[in-house]
Amino acid sequence: MLQRLRHVACAVRPAVVAEMLAARQCQAAWAVQGLRGLQTSTPAPAPAETSTLQAEAQRLARPKGRPSMPWTPTQELLKRKTYTKRMGHMLEVLERERVAQIMKERKIPSFGPGAVLELKLSVPENKRRTTVFKGMCIAMSNRASRTTFTLRNFIGPGALERTFPLFSPHIQDIKVLEERPVRRAKLYYLRKRVPREYRVA
């Protein structure tokens, strides 16, 4: 672009041309500097995990353009969405946090429908004795702390299906024995099939 300008400016007075060129160069320089500015800016500090006073103070001291924690008092917000939206968001954040907390305390393997599991359960109604339940996972309902999975097995006289909350304190251990290949999220079709397809020894 500067080349073209020089070519055109041959017919115009040199002083004006010089001024225009200088202006263009300035603009280009500013543009480059702006880009450099973006590249060299320090990223904002990551939000603290704990809910201590210092963490709250840090969050509140953030520059105004940054999104704030959902439990920031409305009196301190510049832009406000409706309460329904904000509470929905807050509930999501709290549930996610709770799940992360439980996952840290307990070791729960990741599995899905088609996995064959062996559970060690504590039965509270029977003086908290430990029993074992084996089965194939035919359904998984993902709802943060309310996540449940259903195991199906064929034992003795008939089929047995049982649904467990994934984060229940009564489940002491989950062992994934094998992963059977499936092409569905819910394997309810197995209820009409022969037990050989879902039986776990």
Place this chain on the structure above:
Amino acid sequence: MSASTRRSGVLAVKVGMTQEWDNWGARLPISILWVDGCKVVQAKTDDREGYTALQVGIGAKREKQVAGTQRGHFAKAGVPILRKLAEFRVTPDAVLPPGTELRANLFVPGQYVDVCGTSIGKGFAGVMKRWGFKGQPASHGASLAHRVPGSTGGNQDPGKVWKGKKLPGRLGGVRKTVQNCLVYKVDAARNLIYVVGQVPGHKGNFVRVADAVKKAFEQQPMRPLVPPAVGQGSGVATLDPNGRDPYDFQD
């Protein structure tokens, strides 16, 4: 705090419901309530107003959304413009100065509270939903009457329908109180109160939270009269302090 003291409550916003497992392994349905910057706006006294109460408010409003009289009312207390105001009757020893912030740590895990809110509106509800009538058979010859009220009274005696007869009408959208909700957990830094059970209203609605009126002073744990410092008072209740296992079935 003594047996005759009646403390102020707080206003809160209903966040939603979740679940927790208590220390015995029993599953508890939990309602989360958020105290969104609750502040005392006015202290009503016996000599001026004829009764003792604290007017508290929560939320926020922009200056252009309120009239000058309201702006002055909040300015007098030294609080920002608040969205919802409510009064709580208190005893004179529990009166707090205007401008005091009431946080979630006013409540103690393990205590009981009454939560009051506007219930979800169900519109013009039929008699089966509104009053729990059993309705009529779905088949076996029942003609044009499956969910209707049926008979509304006697014949010539009394010759009228009694006032207050249960009939269809508007259900919900009114003030309801759920009493004796157990405070399961208090998050003091975030101003959250986790309460066992259901609470009236939709997510995002305002509720009033106050000490349970039907619990005696001895049945409740020690609660602070003066609001504690910011950040103090977080905790989780361990249910059944006597240590009785809820799964211990006695034959």
